[in-house]
Amino acid sequence: MSENTLFKTSLNKAMALCSQREYCISDIRGKLQEWGVPENEAEKIIKMLVTENFINEVRYSEAFVKDKFRYNKWGRVKIAAHLRVKSIPSDLIRQALGCIDEEEYIRQLGELVSEHRRSIKARNQFDLKGKLYRYGLSKGYESNLLYDILNDIGN
Numbered sequence: 001m002s003e004n005t006l007f008k009t010s011l012n013k014a015m016a017l018c019s020q021r022e023y024c025i026s027d028i029r030g031k032l033q034e035w036g037v038p039e040n041e042a043e044k045i046i047k048m049l050v051t052e053n054f055i056n057e058v059r060y061s062e063a064f065v066k067d068k069f070r071y072n073k074w075g076r077v078k079i080a081a082h083l084r085v086k087s088i089p090s091d092l093i094r095q096a097l098g099c100i101d102e103e104e105y106i107r108q109l110g111e112l113v114s115e116h117r118r119s120i121k122a123r124n125q126f127d128l129k130g131k132l133y134r135y136g137l138s139k140g141y142e143s144n145l146l147y148d149i150l151n152d153i154g155n
Contacts, residue, residue: 010037011045018054022063025055026087061088061096069100073112076100078140106149109141113149129153 013035014028025046032042049055061083068074068082076097083093116135122128129150136146 006037007041007045010035010041011048014045014049015052015054018049022060023055024057024060024086024088025050028055057088057092058095061092062099065096065099069105069108073108073139075109075136075139075141076105077142081140106145109136109145110149112136112139112141113146113153117153 010032014031017023017031018028028046028049029042032045037045046055064083065079068079080093080097083096084090088096113132113136117128117132120128120131122131132150132153133143133146136149137143
């Protein structure tokens with residue numbers, strides 16, 4: 001396949017992908033690498049996709065935050081870590097995390113801890129709180145919020 005044909009087909013495939021769901025630049029860069037597109041051509045394709053608004057990292061990061069919070073019940077720490085892995089700039093991560101309503105965030109954390117509490121077998125209160133604390137941390141919630149919620153459980 002000639003370079004020009006590879007460029008056009010890769011651009012069309014990337015446009016088709018981006019029109020189906022949100023992708024970030026690093027996702028598309030990975031796809032282009034898989035397809036064997038040379039680096040300089042891949043950068044041209046990415047630039048065109050950004051210019052034509054097929055890729056928008058602000059839109060992507062906000063959609064990612066909403067989906068992972070709502071459906072996976074992840075906390076801010078885990079969401080931010082996954083966005084950093086995808087090379088999203090820190091200011092965009094902060095902006096996207098700002099979309100989460102604080103009251104809903106705390107309510108969801110409380111529900112998550114309560115739900116998990118029913119399935120835990122613990123020898124004593126200290127053991128129970130430790131297991132719930134580790135579970136909350138694994139879901140990406142902040143330790144100070146977990147500490148406050150677990151103190152309310154003990155009282």
